[in-house]
Amino acid sequence: MASNLHIFDPITDEEINWTSKLLKDLNGDAKLHFIQIDRLDPPKKQAIEYLNIERYGGGELPYIPRRTYAYYYKNDKMPLYKALVNVSDKRIIANQETPEGTIGPLLPDDMLAVEDAVMTHPIVKAEIEKLQLEKVFYNHSKLGKLGYKVVCEPWMYGTDSPDDKIPMIQAYMYLKLDHPDANHYSIPLKFSPVFEYLTHKFVRIDYLPSGADEKFVKDTLPYKPLPTVEYHPDVMEDVGVRENLKPLIISQPEGASFDVQGSKITWQGWEFRVATNVREGFALYDVFFKGRSLFYRVALNEMTVPYGDGRPPFHRKQAFDLGDCGFGNTANSLALGCHCLGVVKYLDTRRADRDGKPVLIPSTICMHEQDYGLLFLHQNYRTGSNVVTRRREFVIQTIATVANYEYIVNLIFDQAGAITVQVRATGILSTMPNDENNVTDFGTIVGPGVTAAYHQHLLSFRFDTRIDGDNNTVVYDDYVPMEDDTPINTYNVGYRQVRNYVEKSGSVDQSPFTNRTYKVINENSINPVTLKPVGYKFEMPARQMIIASEKSYNVKRAHYATKQLWVTKYRDDELYAAGEFTNQSQHDTGLSKWANGEDSVRNTDTVVWATLALTHPPVTEQFPVMTSDFLQFLVTPASFFTKNPALDIPLATNKFNKSVYYEDAQKAAGCPSEAPSSGSCCKSNI
Amino acid sequence: MASNLHIFDPITDEEINWTSKLLKDLNGDAKLHFIQIDRLDPPKKQAIEYLNIERYGGGELPYIPRRTYAYYYKNDKMPLYKALVNVSDKRIIANQETPEGTIGPLLPDDMLAVEDAVMTHPIVKAEIEKLQLEKVFYNHSKLGKLGYKVVCEPWMYGTDSPDDKIPMIQAYMYLKLDHPDANHYSIPLKFSPVFEYLTHKFVRIDYLPSGADEKFVKDTLPYKPLPTVEYHPDVMEDVGVRENLKPLIISQPEGASFDVQGSKITWQGWEFRVATNVREGFALYDVFFKGRSLFYRVALNEMTVPYGDGRPPFHRKQAFDLGDCGFGNTANSLALGCHCLGVVKYLDTRRADRDGKPVLIPSTICMHEQDYGLLFLHQNYRTGSNVVTRRREFVIQTIATVANYEYIVNLIFDQAGAITVQVRATGILSTMPNDENNVTDFGTIVGPGVTAAYHQHLLSFRFDTRIDGDNNTVVYDDYVPMEDDTPINTYNVGYRQVRNYVEKSGSVDQSPFTNRTYKVINENSINPVTLKPVGYKFEMPARQMIIASEKSYNVKRAHYATKQLWVTKYRDDELYAAGEFTNQSQHDTGLSKWANGEDSVRNTDTVVWATLALTHPPVTEQFPVMTSDFLQFLVTPASFFTKNPALDIPLATNKFNKSVYYEDAQKAAGCPSEAPSSGSCCKSNI
Known part of the structure; x- marks a missing residue:
């Protein structure tokens, strides 16, 4: 296996499959929850020997087995395991518990699953109900009457204590107009559920400060709509389409130089x-x-x-x-x-x-x-x-x-x-809820009710x-x-x-x-x-x-x-x-x-x-x-070569680059080159 | 005159002619040596009034005469004069001597003239003769037997004393292979004549240090050729033409967007x-x-x-x-x-x-x-x-x-x-002569006998x-x-x-x-x-x-x-x-x-x-x-707009941008996309 692969080629499907299969076989009945599988570089000493022979000759390329590593949990419990696998020879090199408290990285699949778990948890649902979203609507000039929808954005939990020894998720909650491309970052909510990452157990709800200091309010109140700041063309109402941007085509008729x-x-x-x-x-x-x-x-x-x-x-x-x-x-x-x-x-x-x-x-x-x-x-x-x-x-x-x-x-x-x-x-920008007229020196207000922290x-x-x-x-x-x-x-x-x-x-x-x-x-x-x-x-x-x-x-x-x-x-x-x-x-x-x-x-x-x-420190131009x-x-x-190493580059010519005078291009495109710009003939076809 | 010009339009030929004519008329028999003539902005207060009406309306555009300034010497003597001219109304606003010791800028014409004066001056010619250039040749692999030629590069004189009250020129002298595109910066000479700028009078010769300290030698010795470092394709011998750079054409079929x-x-x-x-x-x-x-x-x-x-x-x-x-x-x-x-x-x-x-x-x-x-x-x-x-x-x-x-x-x-x-x-790089093996901490050797100062x-x-x-x-x-x-x-x-x-x-x-x-x-x-x-x-x-x-x-x-x-x-x-x-x-x-x-x-x-x-601090890659x-x-x-001002830009599409997959482009160009790069079919036609 892998004999036609270079030592630095990325991992293959087959290598992923073999890695997980070997580890599943090793672990018998335990349900493995993989967090990351990827290729591991060869030991550098071996690799340099390989590269030197590859470049300069001097013998046969040495055999360097391809290796992978895997992080996984058993039965969705700590500890995290780390394994090394020789996938060329299909054998496990090492497989061990990581040191106590070691928490593995997050996996996209898991983030979607935890998002779902948060949204369907009764405590979170109860909190959402307090928003009374069924009572609020927005009359969108293009999309008609729109309701509001809650979005959960799970974050890595971060660290503030030596006691948090299991993987957790801090879910920041947002509202958005009920359209797939509406911008939820425009309406951050003031409660943030914390869940266990592996078991999806509810831990607590954090309530978010939205004023000048660290104080927060525990009551989730009915949502009072504020204008949202949207970025998607289907959802923006007050932004037109900028005109007069004409095509600039990059063509390489003889193919790429690489x-x-x-x-x-x-x-x-x-x-x-x-x-x-x-x-x-x-x-x-x-x-x-x-x-x-x-x-x-x-x-x-x-x-x-x-x-x-x-x-x-x-x-x-x-x-x-x-x-x-x-x-x-x-x-x-x-x-x-x-x-x-x-x-x-x-x-x-x-x-x-x-x-x-x-x-x-x-x-x-x-x-x-x-x-x-x-x-x-x-x-x-x-x-x-x-x-x-x-x-x-x-x-x-x-x-x-x-x-x-x-x-x-x-x-x-x-x-x-x-x-x-x-x-x-x-x-x-990652946004936080903000009280009306709350101006701080650690965040920038970027829309109604929303601030972006430095x-x-x-x-x-x-x-x-x-x-x-x-x-x-x-x-x-x-x-x-x-x-x-x-x-x-x-x-x-x-x-x-x-x-x-x-x-x-x-x-x-x-x-x-x-x-x-x-x-x-x-x-x-x-x-x-x-x-x-x-x-x-x-x-x-x-x-x-x-x-x-x-x-x-x-x-x-x-x-x-x-x-x-x-x-x-x-x-x-x-x-x-x-x-x-x-x-x-x-x-x-x-x-x-x-x-x-x-x-x-x-x-x-x-x-x-x-x-x-x-x-x-965010500025308004960076939102939405x-x-x-x-x-x-x-x-x-820096004085690596003896002189400019690019002296061998052919000099620029228009025979090669085929550029055009503005006046000629405008004429060819049917635009009088010195006519008022309001003339319609110069509009782009896009 | 100038009634159809905008207040900020650059100077016209007619305005230059009128400026010099008015000043010549004013100065009678004196021979004027112009150093600079250009347009002067209107007083800002007037200009703002003009711009506000131009943009927002509210009346007729105010009449703002176009103004020019001129620097000139009379009869190639100090002092320098400065004049202001109302070219719209063809009258001189002001014309006066600049303060004592004021020296005007350099003019390209004058630099070429002083170059010529230096090169033909007997003292400089005598110094050049000591190089015995008639005895040295270089056998160029492409150009045959080449002699050497002296080049004069006049510099602004700089300042090191309150006593230098007339315009001067420091001429740095170089050799080059006798070809129009040879690189004289590769062979700096060790003497540097100083001339008066206006009168072309010889002042003295400075001799240049070329070692670790400020010491210099006054003897100009016969030139002993060293290899030169060339940049022009016609003169380079050891540099080929880099292959495989294929055309990258930028076309704007609908004209420019500006x-x-x-x-x-x-x-x-x-x-x-x-x-x-x-x-x-x-x-x-x-x-x-x-x-x-x-x-x-x-x-x-x-x-x-x-x-x-x-x-x-x-x-x-x-x-x-x-x-x-x-x-x-x-x-x-x-x-x-x-x-x-x-x-x-x-x-x-x-x-x-x-x-x-x-x-x-x-x-x-x-x-x-x-x-x-x-x-x-x-x-x-x-x-x-x-x-x-x-x-x-x-x-x-x-x-x-x-x-x-x-x-x-x-x-x-x-x-x-x-x-x-x-x-x-x-x-x-501006270069100085350098003794063999003279390594300093204030310059970088960039070729044989030549260093470039920090x-x-x-x-x-x-x-x-x-x-x-x-x-x-x-x-x-x-x-x-x-x-x-x-x-x-x-x-x-x-x-x-x-x-x-x-x-x-x-x-x-x-x-x-x-x-x-x-x-x-x-x-x-x-x-x-x-x-x-x-x-x-x-x-x-x-x-x-x-x-x-x-x-x-x-x-x-x-x-x-x-x-x-x-x-x-x-x-x-x-x-x-x-x-x-x-x-x-x-x-x-x-x-x-x-x-x-x-x-x-x-x-x-x-x-x-x-x-x-x-x-x-120069590096060798910056030479020649x-x-x-x-x-x-x-x-x-920075929070100038209320949100991203570019939200109105159309989203990118390939219908607009017409890009191509590498594999398709290589195929179209007759290059197997995964064939060895040594294949000749992929060479550029340049």
Whole structure:
């Protein structure tokens, strides 16, 4: 089995089936409730041997069995079990209880089931009845008379006590107009049931504060309708359709410039593998540019979203969207001409359902090329002679919907060896009920009766570096004034670079005002031009990190979010910044353990963890659905090559690019180019 | 005259001719040497009256005569004169000597003339002869036997003394292979003649240090050839042509979505005027989105580029690329299908030559639309129903070549009311001669015998704000933890916004670790949803500002470069951050005078000056021509609208976007989609 699979290819249906079958067989009569099944990377030492032979020859490829892991509960009871399976040889490698109190991630199927359990529970139904929804209606100008409907949005429970040792769910409750595409985030209700996740047992109802302080009212009162803020064209009443947006077609008559062979992608000097997985969405492996190695593995590995609203129970709102849910589990199926334009290649994700059966999530990754302006140019002002090159980009995109929010993850490759890591936050703000005229300094009113609390997004990207070879060093360079009034600096304008080496596993402080720049260098590979080690730099804008107090569970659970850059020595299975199990965790089991100052990380197998942080105080423009907020950083060669590696790109010509003068295009489209814009001839046909 | 011109339309040939004619007539027999002639904005009070009637009616448009200014020397002698002309009525408003020591900007014509003067001067020729170039040749694999040629690159002289009271030029000298497109920046020579700018008189030769310290050698020795690093395809020997980049055609079969009527642009709710000028490249005027005013005027107004190499004479390398040269003067003529793709509208710049005659620089601005991924989306995970919108952008682009460097200025408008201000630095590093194996901490060796000093780029963007009306206030918001262990923050996770008002003209300190966010608000316009003033925010990444000592001329001349954000009260003619005259200036006459803490700037006519800074330690990948370094910030609504202003955008469909599956595209192009990439059928036809 699996003999034709690459070591990094994503899990197959057969592998999922074998994993669950072997574990079911092992466990006899117990009913297994699978939470996650996925592929496990091979031990790196073996993988590097494999990759070296694959690339450079020197013998037969070693046999590396494919491995999977599984998290499951027996008979819907704690403890959580974790198993490792050799699916190539169809045998269980390990199967054991996780440490006491360990709670597994959430599964989409379970969330829908618990939603159903909440909605049908007599206590919740009794609470809903108090709203007297049968008495309220809304006369919609397009849809006629509409009633209201209750929506349950189960959340990860978060952590505020060492006593919560079983998986729980905090259900935030909303109303919405009775239309499938109405926006329930516009009407948050003031009661929030808590249920057990596995057994669906009712725990209690939390009542939500809606004023300036932590106080709340326990009485659920009849609902008094307020206008809703809608985003779907079928439901919006006061928003027309913007005119005059004309088609902009991206066509590639000779096909794509990239090549896909299974999980292997090649494009413009880049070579790597892309493999989807349920937790991270996808990972890159074995990244090379122009024949030189850069990274062994690259992935977004965690994101925490702590809310800054201190009023209980909102203090528990701290999602770990990868560890608690999984960006593959929650990935959107992307559609041609919607999420990506041009010539588009799609990849799928496979997850396991609670019974251990495979579920296909089609088209979770789209890959395409785009033009993004100019790459480089120069004009000799004496002769007018110039060189102009366009910047073609290759984009790998995935989109996760984690309840209200959407995260668009783009890895953008250029033709000169740089990767832009770009995350676009979109979707809908998580909202809370708000009393009339209640203005606070920790939330923004976004509609009648509804506020959106300030919060943060802190994403961790893990770069298992292999810059020009297996042993790397992380340095940070500061730029500081030269000493005044010295012979080399008589006029006091000089500045210089000060290099610092990260010797031990740990973090690097931010220092934007010395232009601190993080670099991964290879001290064994000296650039023949600069006479210094080759490197790649991480250009990260300075950001506020997690704001919560060090005393808080938010920080204890997401210690990684306190720093922008971490460095660890590579170890197998150290993949996730906040640890393997984040759901209702009491403390992180990731970087706070691994980046502890003990390991030497100089000139060795080094891993860089980059935290991309956004403090997000909502604005009204972000409701009822928000225009993407961009978060990004750049990973780019820093004297890695001897000169610009993109000098070989053909110069731009209009023979190739086929652009058109505005005047000609307007004429061809029947629009007088300097006629008043109110003329109807220029309207789009859409 | 000019009766059919808008008050913001750029200068016309006729206006240039009238300006120089009136001044020549005034000055009788004196020979006038014009340095700059351009249009002057009307007094703002008059202009606002005009704009209000133009937009809202209420009477006849007031008559506002068009005005120009001119800088000129008489008989190539100091002082510099400045004149103001009413070109509508053909009369001189003012004509006077500038204060003693004021030196005018450089003119492209003059730079070419001084280049010629340097090259033909006997002392320089004697120095060149010492190189014995007739004895050295290079056997080029494609071009055959090539000799070497000397190139002179005149620089603004900079400032290091109060005694330099006449315009001077520092000529940096280079060698290059004798081919028009060879790269002279690869062979910097070690002598640098200084000449008078107006009279072309020889002043002296500076000899350049090329080692670890400020020491230099006065002997110019015979040139010993070293390999050059070339960028032009005709001259490169060791670089092939990258294959497999296939066409990506952007077509707009129904024409552009934007409308151009003279200088007036409308696109997707945006309305503004674009006017080219010689100093700034271009300025936006009267910017509205969705019928509400945002800005009276927006422009890049200055950039200084101080070098961090303290060794004389390099310490004098501090360009003011707008004040000393002008981004319109140095603008590239942009070519269809090269600098912009799709349907492209071009605008021209007109400058005056030294005789006061108009010179057309065609196509200095290109405007086009582009797709840049997703604008917003949301998927209801319960139903799978989603809304997806593409992000269409409108881009105004200009490119200035200031000797070695190119600056690409993009103003990017989105459909939701945001402007991205993006500068791409490209072109060629300014280089210095370097001794073999001389590694320093203030420069990067980029080729044999050549180093590129660390330097900075500090750009000032001026926003004359008119956010929802004439009176605005600048605030900065910090995000700070709530007090621990208080009733509202029992779990120590809360944080809140602290707002600070800029009361007096001055600057705001950076504070990335409190997520400090600059906003321009209108205290007279309360958002009915948030119940707080409407605003726009400036999202600027924290950056190191000018590094040079406060004692240095670099800082005295570019005081604006010490801070990221400045606020002043509007006054006519306060347009340029470092003052009107920067060439060889002793100190700034701009923000240090205007932002002095005296004017009240709260709820009044306010101007925001944003400094975009880049500390630039070169890397080898940036030679011989550098892939664009991106610098950008975002100006975006912050609870200005009551909700997302882009809800009216049609949802994305493939009927509209016409994208194609990779497999289908490869098949159509005759490429088996999963065949090895080495197959020849997939090669591009370029």
